[in-house]
Amino acid sequence: MTAEKHAAAGTSGGPLGIYLHIPFCERKCRYCGFLSFVPSAADQPHRYAQLLAEEMKLHAVQARAWDAKTAGETATDACGRHAKGHGRQPVDSVFFGGGTPSLLAPEDLLMLLDQVRRCFPLTDDCEITVETNPESLTRSKIEALLAGGVNRFSIGMQSLRPASLAVLGRIHDRERALRAYRDLREAGAANINIDLMFAYPGHQAAAWQEDLKEVVALQPDHISAYSLQLEEGSAFYRDYKAGRIDLPEDAQERAMYHQACRFLASKGYAHYEISNWAAQGKACRHNMKYWRMRPFLGLGLGASSFYQSARYRNFADPARYEKALLLERLPIERIEEQADAAAADPLPGLCVAAARNPEPLWIQEDIYCMTALRTRRGILYAEFSALFGEAFAAVYDAVDYRRWIAQGFLEETEQGLALTVAGIDRSNEIMADFLRESAPQSHAAESERRTRR
Numbered sequence: 001m002t003a004e005k006h007a008a009a010g011t012s013g014g015p016l017g018i019y020l021h022i023p024f025c026e027r028k029c030r031y032c033g034f035l036s037f038v039p040s041a042a043d044q045p046h047r048y049a050q051l052l053a054e055e056m057k058l059h060a061v062q063a064r065a066w067d068a069k070t071a072g073e074t075a076t077d078a079c080g081r082h083a084k085g086h087g088r089q090p091v092d093s094v095f096f097g098g099g100t101p102s103l104l105a106p107e108d109l110l111m112l113l114d115q116v117r118r119c120f121p122l123t124d125d126c127e128i129t130v131e132t133n134p135e136s137l138t139r140s141k142i143e144a145l146l147a148g149g150v151n152r153f154s155i156g157m158q159s160l161r162p163a164s165l166a167v168l169g170r171i172h173d174r175e176r177a178l179r180a181y182r183d184l185r186e187a188g189a190a191n192i193n194i195d196l197m198f199a200y201p202g203h204q205a206a207a208w209q210e211d212l213k214e215v216v217a218l219q220p221d222h223i224s225a226y227s228l229q230l231e232e233g234s235a236f237y238r239d240y241k242a243g244r245i246d247l248p249e250d251a252q253e254r255a256m257y258h259q260a261c262r263f264l265a266s267k268g269y270a271h272y273e274i275s276n277w278a279a280q281g282k283a284c285r286h287n288m289k290y291w292r293m294r295p296f297l298g299l300g301l302g303a304s305s306f307y308q309s310a311r312y313r314n315f316a317d318p319a320r321y322e323k324a325l326l327l328e329r330l331p332i333e334r335i336e337e338q339a340d341a342a343a344a345d346p347l348p349g350l351c352v353a354a355a356r357n358p359e360p361l362w363i364q365e366d367i368y369c370m371t372a373l374r375t376r377r378g379i380l381y382a383e384f385s386a387l388f389g390e391a392f393a394a395v396y397d398a399v400d401y402r403r404w405i406a407q408g409f410l411e412e413t414e415q416g417l418a419l420t421v422a423g424i425d426r427s428n429e430i431m432a433d434f435l436r437e438s439a440p441q442s443h444a445a446e447s448e449r450r451t452r453r
């Protein structure tokens, strides 16, 4: 890859998103394969919050050092790329995800919010989201979070049917979920997402319709609806492998998906991503960064980042994560692997490491196609050129995506290429066509996992 190509790539620019992973849950749900666990000691969430604050501080210190080093220099680094460190890169979205961020004590959440503000330059209109579960969302916590500047809440409701909540192994009941929503509204929360799940063992269209109707009647600003995925390591996975549970047939799962699409559209929600619907102006800014190849820093256990066109992942092992921070090193897998090389550098931070490990441009392009196709806007030719410095048609000329257009699964306009409604049902096959090799699939899958709960 040439320096010119790096210079052309624009995925480094634009405001940053910051993701903070809170890996604790009160109990593991039966379908869950996320990096989350029950705290092993009462003070573990508090100690973890302090580590997370330390990680933010390290990023800020290293970014400032990088900025000081590059101040007054040309606007490109040794690889010819945009060299602005994240100390000077505005942040327009912060997302506390998990796990269950609302499990943290209000003072720990507020301390983390303060630390985000101290370490990163947030824009005035920064979207600040906290994922919550009904059982840990108290009125006092809500008020503290609103006072601290949180302006978007996501509730892991999944269902309002008692039988469904029991099947899924959720800890909350219907009344608790409704109360959490009511408390949020009464306290003044103006942007609320509700997460729903469908097509799990025993789930029927009638129960799904009841959930959709009841949730829409609450008038949330945003709805995410995901069908059950069998996640390795989950209780459902073990039960399925042992023949103890059946899953709905594919046709039934697709029918439930289209049932949601029809109903939510009839209620005025814009279907802006395969599994996400929003009221006017309420699409999730943070998640759009994953789908449209914008930079984000992932902080906390197992969190991944896409920064300066390089991709990173933090240690998922709590002991390694903690050890790196105690040594005042970023807990990033690849940086630690290259610790010897980094130690020789006076600035062994993310900016330096990113300059050494850019993701090849062709992988970035393939991932862009896969993730952008998840959105209603799809692949935008002008955006593709702006991001990668190449014309989409020239890059994908040899890829036989036009057969999907001929069959009515992809729609091409002058602006770009998007899935049709029928195409959503074939999205995995269509997206796979844009992979010129198999390597990027895991990254695209990661983007999809990030936006699920």
Ligand code: SF4
Residues within 6 Å of the ligand: 024, 025, 027, 028, 029, 032, 033, 034, 036, 098, 099, 100, 133, 156, 453
């Ligand atoms: S699904 Fe969400 S709430 Fe349930 S265990 Fe997993 S991360 Fe925790």
